[in-house]
Amino acid sequence: MVSPMNGRAELRDDKVITPFGDLAPRPDIRPEVLLRLSGKLQTTLELGQLLEIFLEEIQQAVLVDGLTFHHEPTNTTIAVGRNSLHTANYRLQTQQDYMGDMTFHRSTRFREHELANIEGLMTTLVYPLRNALRYHEALAAAFRDPLTGAGNRVALDKTLSREVELSKRHDQPLSVLMLDLDHFKQVNDEFGHSMGDKVLKEAVKAMTGCIRQTDMCFRYGGEEFLIMLSNADQSGALRIAERVRMGIGQLSFAGKKDKLQVTASIGCATLQPSDDTEELVSRADTALYVAKDSGRNRVISDLDIEYTRQGDVSEEPSPEPNQEANGH
Known part of the structure; x- marks a missing residue:
């Protein structure tokens, strides 16, 4: 589940992208983009590299200047790309695991259909990110x-x-x-x-x-x-x-x-x-x-x-x- 955290990107309260609400804009992403993104996200367990791949791939579908990922339990913060004035913030959560907070940056305001596309793309990140976090935590424990x-x-x-x-x-x-x-x-x-x-x-x-x-x-x-x-x-x-x-x-x-x-x-x-x-x-x-x-x-x-x-x-x-x- 990927949930918006605040309204700075014109997000409606309580909007959750899985499953999509009937009234929410639906993602408009070519299937081959999702397929390629899913495949590339399976190629690494290194957290920073995973986020770099994700940003590079989603920029083909949505204009995004950069992203920042923060995982409070491990005090991990990773920034990729560049910060900009406008942001869209999300909390990443499965039924079992909290996997951190993600902030997307760009110089112009996000539109609703663009947010829907971002949210659709993020569904491919959830499980690769969980695996990378577990690998990161295992390395840290060593x-x-x-x-x-x-x-x-x-x-x-x-x-x-x-x-x-x-x-x-x-x-x-x-x-x-x-x-x-x-x-x-x-x-x-x-x-x-x-x-x-x-x-x-x-x-x-x-x-x-x-x-x-x-x-x-x-x-x-x-x-x-x-x-x-x-x-x-x-x-x-x-x-x-x-x-x-x-x-x-x-x-x-x-x-x-x-x-x-x-x-x-x-x-x-x-x-x-x-x-x-x-x-x-x-x-x-x-x-x-x-x-x-x-x-x-x-x-x-x-x-x-x-x-x-x-x-x-x-x-x-x-x-x-x-x-x-x-x-x-």
């Missing part, structure tokens, strides 16, 4: 930690390698945060593993709520997470890290006897020209352990460690010449 929903190590390796390469190619900053939940073993020991799982899930929600849409959160292992900050220099990364630390610190959980609050220690590192992915992560990891050794619940940058070491070296007294000569 790169997602099943407990927290954060990216897993496989996703981290692929994504970070790509981002390091892009950062160097386009001379853009890239930073990573290595985060560890403080005293997490005590959470499991004193409150149980089910509480520990809940803490991990809520911590990831807090992290994702504090970072930008372009940033990504990965579960590195146990209670340790890596947050990748695209186009973020050291000062920007530290601001985001402090937001994340405070967001996690505001979490509160009700135990059987006592209330549980958690904190996080965070190490921050920014990509240097000579870095590869291992060196970048290693410096963030070192900064994390300095944060934990310094009292936990704080953010430490890799550059802070370098400055500390330089200070330690400069303050170390040199031996007196006579002491060195006499062997004292």
Whole structure:
């Protein structure tokens, strides 16, 4: 079923295109167009490619400048073609599945017979789109930690390698945060593993709520997470890290006897020209352990460690010449 969502394209309320109402304009589409479109939509399970094929084919029957597809459950948005002033919006739904919302764009208003043609063409998209969404979700699950929903190590390796390469190619900053939940073993020991799982899930929600849409959160292992900050220099990364630390610190959980609050220690590192992915992560990891050794619940940058070491070296007294000569 494909239903119009609003009236910006002169749609009547409650118009549903399957089956067509007796008073609604009927689609005027050549059978060979539908047959060719149906066949081409069966050639791919890749969501973006499927929508590109659909737009290219329907433009032979209806003037459309572009389309935008949004699937709320997977937070997926794909735009094909170009946006224009006038839109027609549809909700795609079968009896079992919600398959997203589709918006068509063009520079002039849609007429009723054109909307009927669009709706007729969309009937060929429903099941290929459902298959593509299931494939998309299966691929996403393969790169997602099943407990927290954060990216897993496989996703981290692929994504970070790509981002390091892009950062160097386009001379853009890239930073990573290595985060560890403080005293997490005590959470499991004193409150149980089910509480520990809940803490991990809520911590990831807090992290994702504090970072930008372009940033990504990965579960590195146990209670340790890596947050990748695209186009973020050291000062920007530290601001985001402090937001994340405070967001996690505001979490509160009700135990059987006592209330549980958690904190996080965070190490921050920014990509240097000579870095590869291992060196970048290693410096963030070192900064994390300095944060934990310094009292936990704080953010430490890799550059802070370098400055500390330089200070330690400069303050170390040199031996007196006579002491060195006499062997004292």
